[in-house]
Amino acid sequence: MAIDFYWGSGSPYCWRVALALEFKRLAYASHLLHFDLQEHKSPQMLAMNFRGRLPVLRDNGYVVFESLGILYYLDRKYPEPPIFGRTPEEAGVIMRVICEYQSYAEPPLRQITDAVLARRERSFGDDIHDALHRVAGEARTIERRLAQSEWVVGESFSAVDMVIYPDIRLLLRALQRPEARELAARFLPVEVNYPAIGRWLERVAALPGHERTWPPHWQHDGA
Numbered sequence: 001m002a003i004d005f006y007w008g009s010g011s012p013y014c015w016r017v018a019l020a021l022e023f024k025r026l027a028y029a030s031h032l033l034h035f036d037l038q039e040h041k042s043p044q045m046l047a048m049n050f051r052g053r054l055p056v057l058r059d060n061g062y063v064v065f066e067s068l069g070i071l072y073y074l075d076r077k078y079p080e081p082p083i084f085g086r087t088p089e090e091a092g093v094i095m096r097v098i099c100e101y102q103s104y105a106e107p108p109l110r111q112i113t114d115a116v117l118a119r120r121e122r123s124f125g126d127d128i129h130d131a132l133h134r135v136a137g138e139a140r141t142i143e144r145r146l147a148q149s150e151w152v153v154g155e156s157f158s159a160v161d162m163v164i165y166p167d168i169r170l171l172l173r174a175l176q177r178p179e180a181r182e183l184a185a186r187f188l189p190v191e192v193n194y195p196a197i198g199r200w201l202e203r204v205a206a207l208p209g210h211e212r213t214w215p216p217h218w219q220h221d222g223a
Contacts, residue, residue: 003027003029004031004058005018005029005031005057006031006054006056006058007032007054008040012167012169013054013166017055019161019213020159022207023157024083049063055067057070071159072084081156084158085154094160098160105139108134109131109170112132112135115128116179116180116183117177136186139187139194150203152164161200165201165204168201169201171187172187176188
């Protein structure tokens with residue numbers, strides 16, 4: 001087995017790579033590291049990624065980190081099925097939508113999830129409500145796309161879906177917490193407020209191998 005995949009449970013960046021590995025049906029050795037034990041900062045891991053971050057992928061001695069870099073590498077090394085499209089035009093749209101998401105949706109989404117999951121705040125200031133407003137606007141853009149197609153870009157599961165899906169799952173998990181009740185009404189229930197996104201979440205969850213990508217500690221605590 002040539003591919004070693006180092007990851008942490010609950011990291012959306014790691015989840016992206018897991019989705020790609022399963023979608024491409026690649027054989028890999030899974031190495032689950034524990035953030036609370038700082039295993040991702042061990043000498044072995046720092047030798048592969050000096051930043052001490054996950055995910056990390058090693059393939060026959062070649063090491064690549066940063067989730068988007070790993071997705072791109074996997075698609076060049078193992079091109080079937082493609083996740084960055086089959087034409088330059090498809091690749092251009094996929095990368096553009098990923099860049100849009102990372103620029104406009106991901107920062108405020110992470111602001112919300114950090115506020116709820118990391119600090120466990122019970123009241124939220126204007127900054128979090130503003131972040132929620134911005135994420136809702138971007139969610140409407142994704143909703144419009146998914147109302148016209150089964151996948152965010154084009155007619156097949158792609159790197160865009162892999163980038164966005166874990167973040168939306170993380171956001172929904174955060175909004176289901178009791179302390180997030182004042183924030184949740186804009187999104188939940190997702191099948192009512194964003195029905196196309198709700199159907200898309202179900203389609204991704206039905207993909208072969210998806211169950212192996214689900215964060216283990218989410219299974220244990222029932223969330």
